[in-house]
Amino acid sequence: MFGLGKIIRKTALVLGAVAVAALARPYIVGVDVSWVLEDESLGAKYYDNGKQQDLFDILQNHGINFIRVRTFVNSCIGYAKNSYSGANSNVCWCDLEHTIALAKRIKAHNMGFFLDFHMSDTWASIGHQDVPASWAGKSNAEMGKLAYNHVKTTMDALMKAGLRPDMVQVGNEINSKVAGVSLSKTADFANIINSGVRAVRETDPSIKIVMQHGQPRPEKGFADWYNKIHANIDYDAICGSTYGTTNNGQDWRDMFGLVVKNKKAVLSCEYTGERTALVNSVFYEFGDLGWGTFVWEPTRYSKKPMFDRDGQKYTANARLRELRDIAKKYNATLPDWVKVGKTTQVKVPQVSVKTAASVGGHIEQSIVGDSVPQGSSLTLKAVPLNGWEFAGWKGDLTGKDAEATIKDIQKGINAQAEFKFIAKDSLHYEAENALYNATIFEDKHQGFSGKGYANLDNKIGSSITFGVCLPNDGEQQMRITFANGSTANRAVSVSVNGEVQVKSLDMPSTGEWTDWNDTIVILNMPAGASSVKIESLTEDGGPNIDKIEFIAAKKENTTAIAKKILQQNMNLRRSGKTFFVNGRSTGRDRASYIKIYTK
Numbered sequence: 001m002f003g004l005g006k007i008i009r010k011t012a013l014v015l016g017a018v019a020v021a022a023l024a025r026p027y028i029v030g031v032d033v034s035w036v037l038e039d040e041s042l043g044a045k046y047y048d049n050g051k052q053q054d055l056f057d058i059l060q061n062h063g064i065n066f067i068r069v070r071t072f073v074n075s076c077i078g079y080a081k082n083s084y085s086g087a088n089s090n091v092c093w094c095d096l097e098h099t100i101a102l103a104k105r106i107k108a109h110n111m112g113f114f115l116d117f118h119m120s121d122t123w124a125s126i127g128h129q130d131v132p133a134s135w136a137g138k139s140n141a142e143m144g145k146l147a148y149n150h151v152k153t154t155m156d157a158l159m160k161a162g163l164r165p166d167m168v169q170v171g172n173e174i175n176s177k178v179a180g181v182s183l184s185k186t187a188d189f190a191n192i193i194n195s196g197v198r199a200v201r202e203t204d205p206s207i208k209i210v211m212q213h214g215q216p217r218p219e220k221g222f223a224d225w226y227n228k229i230h231a232n233i234d235y236d237a238i239c240g241s242t243y244g245t246t247n248n249g250q251d252w253r254d255m256f257g258l259v260v261k262n263k264k265a266v267l268s269c270e271y272t273g274e275r276t277a278l279v280n281s282v283f284y285e286f287g288d289l290g291w292g293t294f295v296w297e298p299t300r301y302s303k304k305p306m307f308d309r310d311g312q313k314y315t316a317n318a319r320l321r322e323l324r325d326i327a328k329k330y331n332a333t334l335p336d337w338v339k340v341g342k343t344t345q346v347k348v349p350q351v352s353v354k355t356a357a358s359v360g361g362h363i364e365q366s367i368v369g370d371s372v373p374q375g376s377s378l379t380l381k382a383v384p385l386n387g388w389e390f391a392g393w394k395g396d397l398t399g400k401d402a403e404a405t406i407k408d409i410q411k412g413i414n415a416q417a418e419f420k421f422i423a424k425d426s427l428h429y430e431a432e433n434a435l436y437n438a439t440i441f442e443d444k445h446q447g448f449s450g451k452g453y454a455n456l457d458n459k460i461g462s463s464i465t466f467g468v469c470l471p472n473d474g475e476q477q478m479r480i481t482f483a484n485g486s487t488a489n490r491a492v493s494v495s496v497n498g499e500v501q502v503k504s505l506d507m508p509s510t511g512e513w514t515d516w517n518d519t520i521v522i523l524n525m526p527a528g529a530s531s532v533k534i535e536s537l538t539e540d541g542g543p544n545i546d547k548i549e550f551i552a553a554k555k556e557n558t559t560a561i562a563k564k565i566l567q568q569n570m571n572l573r574r575s576g577k578t579f580f581v582n583g584r585s586t587g588r589d590r591a592s593y594i595k596i597y598t599k
Helices: 004-022 037-041 053-061 094-106 140-160 187-203 222-232 250-261 273-282 318-330 558-573 590-597
Strands: 029-031 045-048 051-053 066-071 112-117 166-169 208-213 237-241 265-271 288-298 307-310 313-316 351-358 362-364 370-372 377-382 388-395 405-406 412-423 428-430 436-437 441-443 453-456 462-472 476-483 491-497 499-507 517-525 528-536 546-551
Touching: 029 112, 029 265, 029 318, 037 094, 045 053, 051 053, 053 094, 094 112, 094 140, 112 140, 140 166, 140 187, 140 462, 166 187, 187 208, 187 222, 187 362, 187 370, 208 222, 208 265, 222 237, 222 250, 237 250, 237 288, 250 265, 250 273, 265 273, 265 313, 273 288, 351 362, 351 558, 362 412, 377 388, 377 412, 388 453, 412 462, 412 528, 428 462, 436 441, 453 462, 462 546, 491 517, 499 517, 528 546
Parallel strands: 029 066, 029 288, 045 313, 066 112, 112 166, 166 208, 208 237, 237 265, 265 288, 351 412
Antiparallel strands: 045 051, 307 313, 351 370, 362 377, 377 405, 388 412, 428 546, 436 462, 441 453, 453 546, 462 528, 476 517, 476 546, 491 499, 491 528
């Protein structure tokens, strides 16, 4: 009887396993074969069971249902020159043309299409996130526009050809940087990625957005990284490069479990044949939020690739058959959001987003721009300058939570963020606590006060805007501390609350970029909060701005102010420095200046 009971239990277990295998559920069994066109150009031939076949036929016959493809900003000057494949370096591999060629083969085999934007001219990986050459020296706002244009151009071309991607990555292994922008500068980092994401959402909001971490383990900072991604990036799923584990996959379970708690999907976007069963079991265990896995370059990568290679002959081996058995075991099917075969381009309705911020801060958007695709989820975050605090929302948003998320947007959004001044010093404002347009924060040229200075880009319209709060109204002296290491004057305008009060102020050469000089302007200031904008007027841009200071934040008659400025001019001249007042040389005598300022 004991032996019979054991047999019955064993039979039940076997039947149960068969029943589980028979339950079809969406699960991705994918591979990244971005090297295939390069290898085929070198004469690569692919075999299975002694028969030469197209690589995609072999993969399809082994249960693979999804293909991942990488692409670069300008592979002609980057990736193609540094390719490991040995293919012709004068061919722009992994550019738009080659992406379209691979997408056609993917669609012809009714597989899912996963497009990976490296956001660089060459390989982007954990410690290698170079700025694309054409983006170098640009402000973050400009880089955001370039990121949007790069992704949108690619997406539009694919959609026009009926080759809609089903999933898209904006950035590859973005553990610490993307396109050279550090995660420590979270707003700038998020702007690059969200600009690319916006281009995808505008193309088709049903396309899934994926963010990738290169080492999803506790000791590699995954939790902190994910918290920043979740708070600042528009995404649908988190994937990881699951090459290594310290405890048989439990580290992956723990880290991706943080994502699943937020009802977001997880997947492995890179692993190798050493751990096929383990990796797939981990992600299958996450149920509907465990989307699946992708083998990275199964034809040629790792010590245990899924093809044996003899010269240019690639033969499917037992490791590829192991992946086939996984697909059969899970009875893997494509998710319903995958659109196999060629598709027709769909025009996505846009919803307007109007935001405004009072003096003292700005608003960050998870999807950058003045419109978003209908049905999107949008997060607005009110960010105060140093010395200010967020006071609350007005318009379509209410409350005092600085971060607000609007889900499933169906109509236009109009929101205003209010800020209030809380600093004790109302006369002194450092450049690091200001709003930038085509301007970069730097600290490399010494001699500045505070943490650094603002480098106005070499273009007309680059600017810095300070939020100030003065106790009294009337005419005020404002000192600007600047450096101009060029040989030419760099003229700027000065505006208060959007109204130009100084049309052109020459900022002369100071000799070196480490030589800081002052100039004074007279502004008519209201009491309370105001914005003061310094904007470049020449193609060479403006000078570096260190700070502004209000010398006399109280009512005085214009003649008294002029006299004080003249006295300062004479003192500075005797110290060997040049001093300018509203762009005018100090060569005039006292009487003529008083006449100018008392008109």
